[in-house]
Amino acid sequence: MFSYYLDLALRSLRRNKALTALMVLAIALGIGASMTTLTVLHVLSGDPLPGRSAQLYYPQIDPQDIKGMQPDKEPPDQVTLIDGMNLLHAKRADRQALMSGGSVPIQPLQSSLDPFYVETRYTTADFFPMFGTPFLYGHGWNAADDEAKARDVVIAKSLNDKLFAGADSVGRTLRMAGASFRVVGVLDSWQPNPHFYDLNTGSYAYAEQVFLPFQTMLDLHLSRNGSNDCWGNGGGGSGSILPSDDCVWLQFWVQLDSAAKAAAYREFLVHYSQEQKVLGRFQRAPNVRLRNVMQWLRYQMVVPDDVRLQTGLAFGFLLVCLVNTVGLMLAKFMRRAAELGVRRALGASRRALFTQLLVESGVIGLFGGIGGLLLALFGLWLVRQRPSAYAALAHLDISMLFTTFVLALCATLLAGLLPAWRACQIAPALQLKSN
């Protein structure tokens, strides 16, 4: 029966090509626009470390002075050097890392290459196992290397390709900022999006080329990038001067493998704040937060407002396209009142007619979906030409491809319901008589 309906649908669609094309075009435009924006939204609000992010937490404590304190105000987004070191050495989490962004000049040994600056992450050892970074060669450094201010470096694949022609460079020497470092590991391509562990660098499409022990940065006064927030007489630091003790400028991440551990860690943060208050360092009552990766990204509102606005706009457009299609389909079905009347008179049930008409709208939906997919691919190509940092990430994945067709089919079937129902209400006798 289905294939018969399909045949009828195709015949009917062929009979009025312009109208069919119009309906398919409207659906395709609506689907194309909404899938383009939805894909961008989906990519930008994605999980940067699937499978791990739920166990990764970002502790926040409040070391600010009493000035301007309000009971429900959020603590700062980063930690001070003293607190960072204290929390790191407390080792109360399964893993923990203290870090900051920066950039260092690389001095290639090859005379053919001029010195160049690369984006750098200064971090303690747990960074690599905690974030599950993939290693091409070698491995990270350990906590003892951190304390020893080791001149160890982990480099990204792209830098390894540039400097060592992609060879296993573990053990080789790399000169940076006038000092010699030993390559201990080479990372395979790794770029979590959003760049959750430090959003000061820009949220998307940012990847460090060089990873150095945090204490080595302090030792060598390497240059830092990021944001400093100070209070009281705090000064933000400049050149080789570090930000003062009244400034937050570091990111601190912990791994907590169970909810119980997370609750315990929260307790520990409250405890730590109380202890610091007794010592006179903290002035405020304990004000702590412990968000996991996705909660942190939501709190920081990383997805640009423009992207949300565009998605809303595209769905508004889809709605107009659907209303348009409902109107056109209604017109088309009603115009075939006579034919439907004959079929009813010959014994077809209302249900059968209804199914037949729905098959017809489903066919339009399918074609609209294909057209919409092509338009979405084109739309995403257009998005990728944009200058925004996230533009390069706009690609359709399997789940969005599937969503496109489901959306197109559901939308058109929904749009077909009203016209099909209306057309089935026709009294057969009346239609036969009048013409």
Add this chain to the structure above:
Amino acid sequence: MDILPILSTLRRHKLTSWLLILEIALTCAIVCNAVFLIGQRLQRMDMPSGVAEHELLQIQVADVMTPSNPYARLAEDIAVLRQVPGVQSVASSNQVPFGNSSSNANIRLDPAQQERTLNATTYFGENLSQTLGTRLVSGRDLQPDDFVDVEAALKALGTGDSKSLPHVTLITQALAERLWPGQNPLGRIIYLTPVVGLRVVGVLDSLARPNAYDTAQAQYTTVMPLRMGADKDLSYLIRTRPEDRANVLAAALAALKKADPQRVVTIKRSFDDVRQKFFQDDRAMAGMLVGVIVALLIVTALGIVGLASFWVAQRRRMIGVRRALGATRANILHYFQTENFLLATIGIALGMVLAYGINLFLMLHYELPRLPAVYFPVGAIVLWLIGQVAVLGPAMRAAAVPPVVATRSV
């Protein structure tokens, strides 16, 4: 034209009529808001910087090894750049308007104040006003003996040694008006920390922040007499004639490279590039909105064409009868035009209400201002026009139906 017969016909096609009205209403609401958003973006992109935009170049160079005396290094570089032919003036600066990377301070009017009054950006560097081309509206510019070294000032913050701290500042007119509405700002003091109080000695006409995301706070700017040493985050700003920019930039880079071949140029651009980059997302958004508006209007117009064609085909007999009874072609044409006008009017009326609702939602979630009333009549006229253009084809086809149709059976 008598509209009663039209209304009674439409009453027989209630569902289709309502769908058309709904489509026009949705289009009207979305278009009104989209045009408004475009206006907002264009206005933002027009934000004044307060500097001589077409005459400025920005260069950042980074040393591989920190120089032993950054201040001497800076002086050498400035001297080298001044020698470059075509250079009118050279400044060092920690930041540039619309440059994104910024240094900011919380400002209080009383050191004991609990909450900050506002957050303002802090420019520092030498020879800034002259090179940027900012205009002083009252007071004086910063003098050489106002300046202190930034590293000494940072150290003094901790020790409270007031000799090494700056004592005066320039502020913009907008900031002055916000801090002391209607009063003379000269001689008044702003506090950055409990120990750093700066006396306002001059008022600038305009100077935008590097991080001018919020239009209302874009001009909250101070310029402080702090001297920086050569550093990778320090910019050299060069003023030159607009037509010399490309040549001067190339020559300046060559001169800096010659002074020390080991260093790395990290930024080299004209101020036009700075503005272009800062507002690129706004430009992209405005472009996308234009695209959506065009697509929406086309889809709506095609929808009207489709439905009108269907109605014309369905009413061929009726049209024939009317023609046979003496209606002219113009009567038939006007009939369909009036019908479309009626539907569009109802749609537009509904659309206005919807547009207002969408605007309220956007105001709540995206900090947009209220939709100005002028957008309503403009939206209405656009949709009326679109409707009339779209219906013209089918209406003319209707007018061409010969009276003889009435006598034929289909």
